[in-house]
Structures are given as C-alpha cells and as structure tokens.
Amino acid sequence: MKIVMLGPQGSGKGTQAAKIAEKLNLPHISTGDIFRENIKNQTELGKLAQEYTNLGKLVPDEVTNKMIADRLSKEKKGFILDGYPRNSKQAKALEEMTHIDYVINIEISDNESVRRISGRRTCESCGEVFHTIFKKPKNEGVCDKCKGKLLQRDDDNEEVVRKRLEIYHEMTKPLVDFYRNEDVLIEINGEQPIMKVFKDIVMNLEREKE
Numbered sequence: 001m002k003i004v005m006l007g008p009q010g011s012g013k014g015t016q017a018a019k020i021a022e023k024l025n026l027p028h029i030s031t032g033d034i035f036r037e038n039i040k041n042q043t044e045l046g047k048l049a050q051e052y053t054n055l056g057k058l059v060p061d062e063v064t065n066k067m068i069a070d071r072l073s074k075e076k077k078g079f080i081l082d083g084y085p086r087n088s089k090q091a092k093a094l095e096e097m098t099h100i101d102y103v104i105n106i107e108i109s110d111n112e113s114v115r116r117i118s119g120r121r122t123c124e125s126c127g128e129v130f131h132t133i134f135k136k137p138k139n140e141g142v143c144d145k146c147k148g149k150l151l152q153r154d155d156d157n158e159e160v161v162r163k164r165l166e167i168y169h170e171m172t173k174p175l176v177d178f179y180r181n182e183d184v185l186i187e188i189n190g191e192q193p194i195m196k197v198f199k200d201i202v203m204n205l206e207r208e209k210e
C-alpha cells in the first residue's frame with residue numbers, strides 16, 4: 001500500500017506515520033528526517049538543505065524530487081510518505097513516479113501547531129519523537145527507546161514555525177483539494193489524543209479496503 005501523509009506542522013504526520021508503518025510493516029519515509037540525517041552528517045545534500053530548513057523554507061524541488069524518486073524506486077511493496085509532496089510541482093512529480101492509494105490529511109489549527117512544536121523533543125540518536133506535555137518520556141530529556149538525548153529541532157522555534165505555516169497554507173494546503181478530486185483523500189481530525197487519531201486512521205483505511 002502506498003500512503004501519503006498531509007497536514008500542517010505538528011499535526012502528527014511523523015507520529016502517526018511511524019505507527020501506521022509499524023502496523024502495516026511498511027517503510028516510513030520522511031523527507032524532513034532524510035534532510036536532518038544529511039545535515040547531521042554534513043553531506044553535500046545536508047549543507048544545501050540546512051540553508052532552507054533553518055529558515056523554514058522548502059528545499060528546491062529539483063533536489064527533493066530526485067531524492068524521493070531514488071528512494072521510492074527501491075520500495076516495491078509500498079511506503080508511508082511523510083512530508084512529500086508539499087506543492088503542486090512535487091505532486092506532479094510524484095504522479096509520474098508511482099500511483100498513490102491513500103492520502104491521509106490530518107487537520108489542526110495554527111495555534112495548536114505552535115503549541116505542539118514548542119514542546120516537541122526529538123531523540124538525537126534514534127529520532128523518536130516526544131512532547132513535554134502530550135508524550136512525556138519516562139525520564140526527562142532521555143529517550144525511552146534508546147536512552148539517547150532528547151533535543152529541540154533547530155527549526156522548532158516560534159518564528160520559524162510561523163514561516164513554515166505560511167508556506168504550508170500557500171503551497172501545501174491546496175493539495176488537499178487536488179487529492180480530494182482524485183478520490184484518494186482520508187480526512188482526520190488531528191486535535192484528539194494520539195491514540196484516537198491513530199484509531200480513526202486505521203478505521204478509515206479498513207473501511208476503504210472493503
């Protein structure tokens with residue numbers, strides 16, 4: 001099954017994609033995670049991406065499209081794609097790469113986005129995502145899974161989040177209508193507890209399969 005996760009910053013794309021990937025035994029492919037891994041290792045791609053991610057801007061389409069085309073060509077069984085596509089050019093590029101079965105759009109308000117992002121903490125070793133209020137680690141600042149250190153992402157400050165949201169509304173949100181017209185859209189209320197959002201996603205996927 002080939003699934004795309006859509007939604008604003010902090011809506012839970014990464015959180016839910018990881019859970020769906022585990023349930024369906026499919027790879028979770030996050031463009032943001034790939035860029036952050038490259039930034040950490042200071043690869044050529046990482047150095048370029050850093051100039052954009054730190055400002056909350058999109059990495060140029062040519063670079064992102066190529067990176068995803070390479071990655072998807074290796075995934076014959078399916079995938080959960082998180083953070084791509086993010087504008088109409090990327091959506092067209094994806095159409096040329098493969099057929100998508102479902103697009104899961106998780107909706108939350110801008111105020112909720114800012115609230116979630118400011119409390120997010122990410123494990124520097126394994127990438128597991130926590131929240132200071134909504135998904136607390138057992139020991140403060142320490143990853144439950146691998147005992148790695150929990151850090152705040154460089155682009156998770158209010159100024160950059162506002163910029164990311166501005167771009168989301170201008171470039172990414174129009175994709176919701178595009179996929180609704182394609183009849184592959186599943187719409188989910190993201191302003192519910194993590195497990196309830198997951199339950200709604202699973203229920204919708206099962207209903208679609210019938």
Ligand code: AP5
Nearest residue numbers: 010011012013014015031032053059083116120131134194
């Ligand atoms: P990316 O990493 O994709 O960031 P984003 O789109 O801004 O989304 P986030 O990761 O911030 O939010 P999320 O929806 O995954 O939320 P999460 O599950 O973590 O992209 C980063 C940058 O990379 C971009 O700005 C751009 O520069 C570049 N980039 C990426 N893709 C690109 C592309 N296609 N083209 C060009 N450039 C690209 O949850 C957030 C927090 O809330 C967590 O702490 C979590 O624990 C908590 N939480 C989650 N769900 C709930 C809930 N239901 N209730 C309470 N708390 C919750």
Ligand code: MG
Nearest residue numbers: 013014015032
């Ligand atoms: Mg994410």
